Amino acid sequence: MKELATIRFIGIRMSRDFITMILLLGVPIILITVFSIILGEVEGLSGTPIRDETVVLLVLGFQLFGGAITMNYVHQDLFAERKNRLLSLPMNTTLYGFSIMLAGIIYSILLGIILITYTTMVFDVNWGNFIWALLVITLMSSLSSIVCLVFTFSVKNFKIAERLSEVYGVGMILLAGLFFPMPDNALINMFNDYVNPLMLAYSSIDQVRSGGLSDGWLYAALLSVLILIAFGLLLLTGRRRMP
Amino acid sequence: MTIASIKGIVKRYKHQIALDYVDLDIHEGEILGLLGPNGAGKTTLIHCLMGIIPFDKGVIQLFGQEGAVFHHENKKKMGLVTQEITVFEELTAKENLEFFAGVYGLKGEEKKQRVKEALEFVGLSSKAKQTPNKFSGGMKRRLNIACALTHRPKLLIMDEPTVGIDPQSRNHILDAVRKLKEQGTTILYTTHYMEEVQSIATRVVIVDQGQVISEGTVDELINNIQHEEKILIDVNDATMIPIDRLKSLEGVKQVQVNGSVIQIISNAGAGNLDRALSIVKETSGVVGIQAEKPNLEDVFLTLTGKQLRDGEDDPS
Numbered sequence: 367m368k369e370l371a372t373i374r375f376i377g378i379r380m381s382r383d384f385i386t387m388i389l390l391l392g393v394p395i396i397l398i399t400v401f402s403i404i405l406g407e408v409e410g411l412s413g414t415p416i417r418d419e420t421v422v423l424l425v426l427g428f429q430l431f432g433g434a435i436t437m438n439y440v441h442q443d444l445f446a447e448r449k450n451r452l453l454s455l456p457m458n459t460t461l462y463g464f465s466i467m468l469a470g471i472i473y474s475i476l477l478g479i480i481l482i483t484y485t486t487m488v489f490d491v492n493w494g495n496f497i498w499a500l501l502v503i504t505l506m507s508s509l510s511s512i513v514c515l516v517f518t519f520s521v522k523n524f525k526i527a528e529r530l531s532e533v534y535g536v537g538m539i540l541l542a543g544l545f546f547p548m549p550d551n552a553l554i555n556m557f558n559d560y561v562n563p564l565m566l567a568y569s570s571i572d573q574v575r576s577g578g579l580s581d582g583w584l585y586a587a588l589l590s591v592l593i594l595i596a597f598g599l600l601l602l603t604g605r606r607r608m609p
Numbered sequence: 610m611t612i613a614s615i616k617g618i619v620k621r622y623k624h625q626i627a628l629d630y631v632d633l634d635i636h637e638g639e640i641l642g643l644l645g646p647n648g649a650g651k652t653t654l655i656h657c658l659m660g661i662i663p664f665d666k667g668v669i670q671l672f673g674q675e676g677a678v679f680h681h682e683n684k685k686k687m688g689l690v691t692q693e694i695t696v697f698e699e700l701t702a703k704e705n706l707e708f709f710a711g712v713y714g715l716k717g718e719e720k721k722q723r724v725k726e727a728l729e730f731v732g733l734s735s736k737a738k739q740t741p742n743k744f745s746g747g748m749k750r751r752l753n754i755a756c757a758l759t760h761r762p763k764l765l766i767m768d769e770p771t772v773g774i775d776p777q778s779r780n781h782i783l784d785a786v787r788k789l790k791e792q793g794t795t796i797l798y799t800t801h802y803m804e805e806v807q808s809i810a811t812r813v814v815i816v817d818q819g820q821v822i823s824e825g826t827v828d829e830l831i832n833n834i835q836h837e838e839k840i841l842i843d844v845n846d847a848t849m850i851p852i853d854r855l856k857s858l859e860g861v862k863q864v865q866v867n868g869s870v871i872q873i874i875s876n877a878g879a880g881n882l883d884r885a886l887s888i889v890k891e892t893s894g895v896v897g898i899q900a901e902k903p904n905l906e907d908v909f910l911t912l913t914g915k916q917l918r919d920g921e922d923d924p925s
Contacts, residue, residue, distance in 0.1 A: 368711060368714060371709065371711055373713065375707070378699065379700060382699040447693055448697075450656065450691055451689060454689040455684065455709070455711065455714050
């Protein structure tokens, strides 16, 4: 499985991609710091600090954009300048694409771990169970990478795929009501309760944090179903487009 | 022994024919220069040979096996130096080579040794720990070549490896190609710089508009088109030159006086240089002499009716 051995090099490349690092790690750290200082110890109606809710949503929100690095590397290596060289090598390009996806997911999880550690140590944010938070972060990273790859394979113009991935990230944050409160509409509520990955991930962490382990599992299971559906779409679109 | 044999390859892109029944053999140990202008079909031919793109018709035999261009075992015996620089900018030179060596199945101490050798071969040992974004264009090109060498391919395909680099790096690359040939590597070298082909190729194939229009050694190709030669003699006083005597020489087709220069067009191989010089010396001092022979550029012009690199910069 020499294709999987390339994960090491893809990981090194990602770790030296400083612009992506700034966008996926630097920006959230700045935002979290600013919001945490502003919100201080203010408590919400439920008695939990508003800061905890905001910070967890912010960290999970940035996970929605983690897939961008996966789609960029898949595009560069298999659809753009490096395509011919990699196709000339004695390796399975589908497995290589899978290695990029895996590396992207691991990279995103590592950034998530750094953010969880930072928020816990510096601002004492309550994430509940760390292992559970890690599981949810893993699900979010996987979903984001798979969805972004579906966009990459679905359209011929990569710029459009990039815009779609932004619409996915910003759209979910918007519908979750993070920019401004959403109207109390049945459709939007249903979407947030059962489909919006950001709300599913947040609800899962929140439930486990407040002792509702079974509900936490339920939301994680819904997130897993989304991953399975997206993976099915990935197989369909990938089979058509993979070189 | 034939390493690769291409028979009647046709490749179409929608309604455009990129390769039109191309036949080509690559023999073991040779440097085969594939010469043609931009858009002639050189890269398409290489991509078909490397199994990067499928072709519509024809047969490719690699290392004695028919229809084996997509087999990983054959790809392990081949190396491709792409026209574009396709190294990983975020990896160091050494890491780049380790990546490719690993994909070619090299492991452990052997991989380490081959990476070291490849870096030495292209003169980048001292830059092993630097990322290519700090390299000059020529250094990047050399790393691009090294990436195809770690597994010691039997057949190395180089697609315009010297495009856009300085003369020093270009010479370094051409020396490297000669060294590889000495080590027994068979090389398919494509370019639209005829000087490069003339200096390194043991055999040349000229392609244009998706067709092989001629092939042979450089001398053979030149002899095929060489029907006449041009002798230019610069003299002190052209008015005294006996033009009629020059015209009467066997094989001379035309004699012209342009200022102080006598231009004699003669059949190729007629051996008129000495005779013409003797006649001229009887009446005038000779300032300079020049006998022009055709080169590959002339061959290409004769065969296709167009310049080899219209609108291109000279690489030297």
